Amino acid sequence: MAVKQYIHxxxxxxxxxxxxxxxxxxxxxxxKFKGDVMAAAEFVKDSLxxxxxxxxxxxxxxxxxxxxxxKIIDPSAPTVLxxxxxxxxxADPYELWDSPPFEPVIKKTEMHPEGxxxxxxxxxxxxxxxxxxxxxxxxxxxxxxTCNIKFMIExxxxxxxxxxxxxxxxxxxxxxxxxILISDTSMLSLENPSITVGLRGLAYMEVEVTGPNxxxxxxxYGGAVANPINILCKMIASLQxxxxxxxxxxxxxKVEELSAAYREQLNKAPFDxxxxxxxxxxxxxxxxxxxxTLERTGIRPTLDVNGIWGGYTGEGAKTVLPSKAYAKxxxxxxxxxxxxxxxxxxxxxxxxxxxxAVKVKxxxxxxxxxxxxxxxSPGYKAAESAIMEAFGKKAIPTREGGSIPxxxxxxxxxxxxxxxxxxxxxxxxxxxxxxxxxxxxxxMGIETIAMFFKYFRESAK
Amino acid sequence: MAVKQYIHxxxxxxxxxxxxxxxxxxxxxxxKFKGDVMAAAEFVKDSLxxxxxxxxxxxxxxxxxxxxxxKIIDPSAPTVLxxxxxxxxxADPYELWDSPPFEPVIKKTEMHPEGxxxxxxxxxxxxxxxxxxxxxxxxxxxxxxTCNIKFMIExxxxxxxxxxxxxxxxxxxxxxxxxILISDTSMLSLENPSITVGLRGLAYMEVEVTGPNxxxxxxxYGGAVANPINILCKMIASLQxxxxxxxxxxxxxKVEELSAAYREQLNKAPFDxxxxxxxxxxxxxxxxxxxxTLERTGIRPTLDVNGIWGGYTGEGAKTVLPSKAYAKxxxxxxxxxxxxxxxxxxxxxxxxxxxxAVKVKxxxxxxxxxxxxxxxSPGYKAAESAIMEAFGKKAIPTREGGSIPxxxxxxxxxxxxxxxxxxxxxxxxxxxxxxxxxxxxxxMGIETIAMFFKYFRESAK
Numbered sequence: 001m002a003v004k005q006y007i008h009x010x011x012x013x014x015x016x017x018x019x020x021x022x023x024x025x026x027x028x029x030x031x032k033f034k035g036d037v038m039a040a041a042e043f044v045k046d047s048l049x050x051x052x053x054x055x056x057x058x059x060x061x062x063x064x065x066x067x068x069x070x071k072i073i074d075p076s077a078p079t080v081l082x083x084x085x086x087x088x089x090x091a092d093p094y095e096l097w098d099s100p101p102f103e104p105v106i107k108k109t110e111m112h113p114e115g116x117x118x119x120x121x122x123x124x125x126x127x128x129x130x131x132x133x134x135x136x137x138x139x140x141x142x143x144x145x146t147c148n149i150k151f152m153i154e155x156x157x158x159x160x161x162x163x164x165x166x167x168x169x170x171x172x173x174x175x176x177x178x179x180i181l182i183s184d185t186s187m188l189s190l191e192n193p194s195i196t197v198g199l200r201g202l203a204y205m206e207v208e209v210t211g212p213n214x215x216x217x218x219x220x221y222g223g224a225v226a227n228p229i230n231i232l233c234k235m236i237a238s239l240q241x242x243x244x245x246x247x248x249x250x251x252x253x254k255v256e257e258l259s260a261a262y263r264e265q266l267n268k269a270p271f272d273x274x275x276x277x278x279x280x281x282x283x284x285x286x287x288x289x290x291x292x293t294l295e296r297t298g299i300r301p302t303l304d305v306n307g308i309w310g311g312y313t314g315e316g317a318k319t320v321l322p323s324k325a326y327a328k329x330x331x332x333x334x335x336x337x338x339x340x341x342x343x344x345x346x347x348x349x350x351x352x353x354x355x356x357a358v359k360v361k362x363x364x365x366x367x368x369x370x371x372x373x374x375x376x377s378p379g380y381k382a383a384e385s386a387i388m389e390a391f392g393k394k395a396i397p398t399r400e401g402g403s404i405p406x407x408x409x410x411x412x413x414x415x416x417x418x419x420x421x422x423x424x425x426x427x428x429x430x431x432x433x434x435x436x437x438x439x440x441x442x443x444m445g446i447e448t449i450a451m452f453f454k455y456f457r458e459s460a461k
Numbered sequence: 462m463a464v465k466q467y468i469h470x471x472x473x474x475x476x477x478x479x480x481x482x483x484x485x486x487x488x489x490x491x492x493k494f495k496g497d498v499m500a501a502a503e504f505v506k507d508s509l510x511x512x513x514x515x516x517x518x519x520x521x522x523x524x525x526x527x528x529x530x531x532k533i534i535d536p537s538a539p540t541v542l543x544x545x546x547x548x549x550x551x552a553d554p555y556e557l558w559d560s561p562p563f564e565p566v567i568k569k570t571e572m573h574p575e576g577x578x579x580x581x582x583x584x585x586x587x588x589x590x591x592x593x594x595x596x597x598x599x600x601x602x603x604x605x606x607t608c609n610i611k612f613m614i615e616x617x618x619x620x621x622x623x624x625x626x627x628x629x630x631x632x633x634x635x636x637x638x639x640x641i642l643i644s645d646t647s648m649l650s651l652e653n654p655s656i657t658v659g660l661r662g663l664a665y666m667e668v669e670v671t672g673p674n675x676x677x678x679x680x681x682y683g684g685a686v687a688n689p690i691n692i693l694c695k696m697i698a699s700l701q702x703x704x705x706x707x708x709x710x711x712x713x714x715k716v717e718e719l720s721a722a723y724r725e726q727l728n729k730a731p732f733d734x735x736x737x738x739x740x741x742x743x744x745x746x747x748x749x750x751x752x753x754t755l756e757r758t759g760i761r762p763t764l765d766v767n768g769i770w771g772g773y774t775g776e777g778a779k780t781v782l783p784s785k786a787y788a789k790x791x792x793x794x795x796x797x798x799x800x801x802x803x804x805x806x807x808x809x810x811x812x813x814x815x816x817x818a819v820k821v822k823x824x825x826x827x828x829x830x831x832x833x834x835x836x837x838s839p840g841y842k843a844a845e846s847a848i849m850e851a852f853g854k855k856a857i858p859t860r861e862g863g864s865i866p867x868x869x870x871x872x873x874x875x876x877x878x879x880x881x882x883x884x885x886x887x888x889x890x891x892x893x894x895x896x897x898x899x900x901x902x903x904x905m906g907i908e909t910i911a912m913f914f915k916y917f918r919e920s921a922k
Binding site: 028029030031089090092093096158159160186200202204206211212213214215216217218219220221222223224225226227229230232233234236237238240280281282283284285286287288293296297300301302303304305306307308309310311312313314315316317318319320321322325326327328330332355356357358359365366400401402403426429430431432433434 | 490491492550551553554557619620621647661663665667672673674675676677678679680681682683684685686687688690691693694695697698699701741742743744745746747748749754757758761762763764765766767768769770771772773774775776777778779780781782783786787788789791793816817818819820826827861862863864887890891892893894895
C-alpha cells in the first residue's frame with residue numbers, strides 16, 4: 001500500500017513536527033500558560049489545514065477552544081470522528097525532570113530500545129492525537145482515504161472538558177459519525193498489543209479544613225485547640241478501612257459485580273508482579289483486599305489523595321498550629337457509578353465526619369463517568385484487524401484504570417461507542433516527571449490508524 | 462525613683478530603637494536571611510555598649526553568634542544573668558499579614574487599646590529582651606543599678622539553640638550568676654499579671670513516606686500501589702486515639718501525675734472558654750479527654766502536625782499518585798519526659814507502623830526538656846515584689862504550654878533556676894501572621910525589670 005510507504009518515507013518529518021508541538025507548554029490547569037494553550041490550538045489548526053482538511057476552525061468556548069476540521073470524500077461512505085486533546089498536565093515538580101519538560105529529547109530506555117520522546121504531553125495526548133493528523137495526511141497524499149473524517153481536538157481534557165459538553169450538544173449534526181476513534185490510552189506492550197474496552201470514571205474533590213481563625217503557637221494552644229492537619233489526616237484515614245475498602249456510605253451501591261468467569265479472563269492478561277514492583281521500587285503492592293492488581297486497577301473504584309498541604313513546609317522547624325489544611329482527593333469510578341452522585345456522597349460524608357472543633361469546605365472539581373466499550377461493533381472489529389495487520393497479533397481487550405470522562409458524553413449525546421486505540425505504555429510516566437512516548441509506538445500508531453480506515457470502510461458496510 | 466522617671470521620659474526613644482531592631486528580618490531557620498541574622502547580632506552589641514555594658518562581645522559559634530556583655534558594679538553584690546534571643550520565626554505565610562512583617566506599625570486592638578507593635582519578633586523575643594537593655598540603660602543613667610548584670614543574647618532559639626549548649630558549658634565562670642532572668646513568655650493580662658512557673662519541652666520530628674519511585678498516574682496505578690499521602694494520613698491519625706490520647710508506646714511513662722489539689726489550683730486561673738472560642742472563631746475546644754483547657758496546655762503533653770505536604774498543590778486538578786509525602790510533627794512534653802527519649806520512641810513507633818508498601822524516613826529536628834520553676838526562691842520573690850510594685854497586684858503563678866528548651870540547660874549547667882518574667886499576651890500571635898506586642902506591656906515590662914533589680918538585691922542578701 002502506498003500509504004505505508006508514505007509513512008515510512010516521512011518518519012523524520014512526522015517526528016520533527018511533533019517535537020515542535022511538544023515545545024508549546026499548553027498547561028490548561030494553570031492560567032499563566034493561557035497564551036501557550038491558545039498557541040497550541042493554532043498549531044493544531046495549521047496542521048489540519050496542511051494535512052488537507054476542510055472547514056478547519058478554532059471553535060471558541062467559554063474556556064479553551066476546540067479545533068475542528070473535516071474531509072468528506074463521499075457522503076455515502078462511513079464517517080470517523082477523531083477526538084484528542086492538545087492541552088497537557090502541569091509539569092510540576094520540575095526538579096524531578098531529567099530534561100526540561102517542554103524541550104523534547106529522544107533517549108533510549110529499557111522499554112523503548114529504539115528511543116522515546118521525553119516531554120510533557122508526548123504520550124498524553126499530543127503524540128497520540130497527532131498520529132491521526134499524520135495518518136490522515138498520508139492517506140490524503142496517497143489517495144487512500146477510504147472514509148470521511150472529522151477532527152475534534154480540545155484543550156481542556158486535563159481540567160475536566162467542561163466546555164466540550166456544550167459544544168457536543170450544540171453541534172450534533174456537524175459531529176455526526178459512525179464511530180469515534182480516540183488514542184489517549186495505553187497498550188500492554190508492542191509485543192502484546194491491546195485495545196482498551198473499559199475506562200474508570202472520576203470524581204475529583206478539594207477539601208479545606210479550618211481550625212482556629214489564624215495560625216497559632218503550638219506551645220500556647222497545642223493540645224487544647226483542634227489542629228486542622230491532625231483532623232484532616234484522621235478524616236482522610238477514616239475514608240478507607242483496614243481492608244482498603246472505601247467507607248463512604250453508598251459508595252459501592254452501584255458498582256458492577258463481575259462474574260468469576262469475567263475476572264478469570266481479566267487475570268489472564270500478561271502481568272508480572274515481581275517486575276511491576278521492581279519498576280516502581282516497592283516491596284509490596286497495596287490495595288483492596290480480595291482483588292488482584294489487575295482487578296484493583298481495572299474493575300474496582302479507588303480513593304487517592306492527589307495532593308495535601310498545610311502549615312509550615314519550608315526548611316527547618318516552625319512550631320505552628322495552623323489555621324487551615326487542604327487536600328485534593330479523587331476517586332476512580334467503575335461502570336454504573338455516577339460521578340455526580342459519588343461527588344455528593346463524598347461531600348455529605350466528609351462534612352458529617354468533621355468534629356465540631358473545625359469547619360469543612362468541600363469543592364468538587366471535574367468528574368467523568370466510567371465507560372465500557374462493546375467488542376462486537378464494526379469499529380472494534382476494524383481496530384482488531386488493523387492491529388493484526390500492523391502488529392501481526394490479535395489485540396487483547398483490556399480494562400484501563402484511567403479516565404477519559406468524555407467517552408460517556410459521546411455515547412450519550414452522539415450515540416457513538418468510542419474505539420480506544422491507544423499506543424502508549426503504562427510505564428510512559430504520563431502525568432509524572434519524565435513523561436515519554438516511544439518513537440516506534442508513534443510510527444506503528446500512525447500505520448495502525450491508516451489500516452483502521454481501510455478495515456472500517458469494509459466492516460461498516 | 463529616678464529610674465522610673467527616666468523610663469517615662471524616654472518612652473519615644475525606647476520605642477523607636479525597638480522598631481529599628483524589628484526592621485531586621487533575622488530569621489534563623491532560613492539560610493537566605495543569614496546576613497540579616499548577623500546584622501541583628503551587631504545591633505544587639507551596639508545597644509549593649511551604648512547602654513553602658515562592659516566587655517561586649519559577639520561570640521562566634523558553629524552557628525549564629527551569642528552576644529555577651531556585662532556590668533560588674535560590686536563583686537559582692539548579687540549577679541543577674543539575662544537571657545534572650547535576637548532571632549525570629551519565619552514570617553510565612555506572608556500573604557496573611559495585614560502589614561509587612563519587617564515593617565513595624567503601631568495599631569490599636571481590642572486587647573491593646575493603647576496600641577501594639579505589629580512585626581515578626583515584636584513579642585518573641587526582640588520586644589521582650591530589649592526591655593532588659595533599656596531597663597539596664599535607665600538604671601545606669603540614674604545610678605540605680607543595684608546588682609551586677611550579665612547579658613547572653615543568642616541567635617538560634619527558634620532553631621533549637623544547639624550551639625548555646627556548648628557555649629554555656631565552656632563559659633561557666635563567665636556566666637556565673639545568682640539568678641537567670643528571661644522574658645520570653647506571656648502573662649495572663651495586664652489586669653492579671655502572672656509569672657510562668659512551668660514550661661513544656663519539645664521533640665520536633667520530620668517524616669518522609671515514599672511509595673513508588675516516581676509520581677504515577679492515579680488512573681493507571683490508583684488502587685494497586687500504595688499512595689504515600691493516604692498512608693501518611695493513616696499513620697498520623699493512628700498516633701492519637703479517639704480520646705486524643707497519644708498511642709506511642711511508652712510516651713506517657715514518665716509524665717508527672719499531678720494531685721487533685723494541684724489541678725484544682727491550676728484551674729483557678731482566670732479562663733473564659735466562651736471568650737477563648739470567640740477569639741479563635743471555633744465552635745468547640747478539642748483535646749485529651751478528661752482534662753480542662755488549662756490542663757491540656759499546662760500539664761499534658763501533645764502531638765501536633767506543624768506542616769504537611771505532598772503531591773499536587775497548585776491550582777486545579779492533577780491526577781497524580783505521588784512518590785512522596787512529608788510532615789513536620791512536634792510533641793510538647795511535660796516534666797520528667799526526656800525529649801531525646803521521646804524522639805526515639807516516636808521514631809521507633811513510626812517506623813514500626815509503616816506498611817510494607819512504603820518506606821519511611823524519620824529525622825529529629827531540635828528538642829528541649831520541660832521545666833518547672835520553684836516559687837520559693839529569692840528570684841521568684843523579687844519578681845513577685847517587682848510585679849506588685851509595677852502592677853499593684855500579686856502575680857499568679859502559671860504553667861505555659863510553650864517551650865524554652867534552654868531553661869533546663871541553665872538549671873543543669875549553671876545551677877540556676879530561671880525566672881520567667883514575660884510580658885506578652887497569649888493573643889499576641891507569636892509564631893503567626895500579625896505578631897504584635899503591646900506598647901504598654903513594653904513600658905510596664907521595662908519598669909518591672911528595673912524594680913526586680915531593686916528587690917533582688919534585697920532578697921538575695
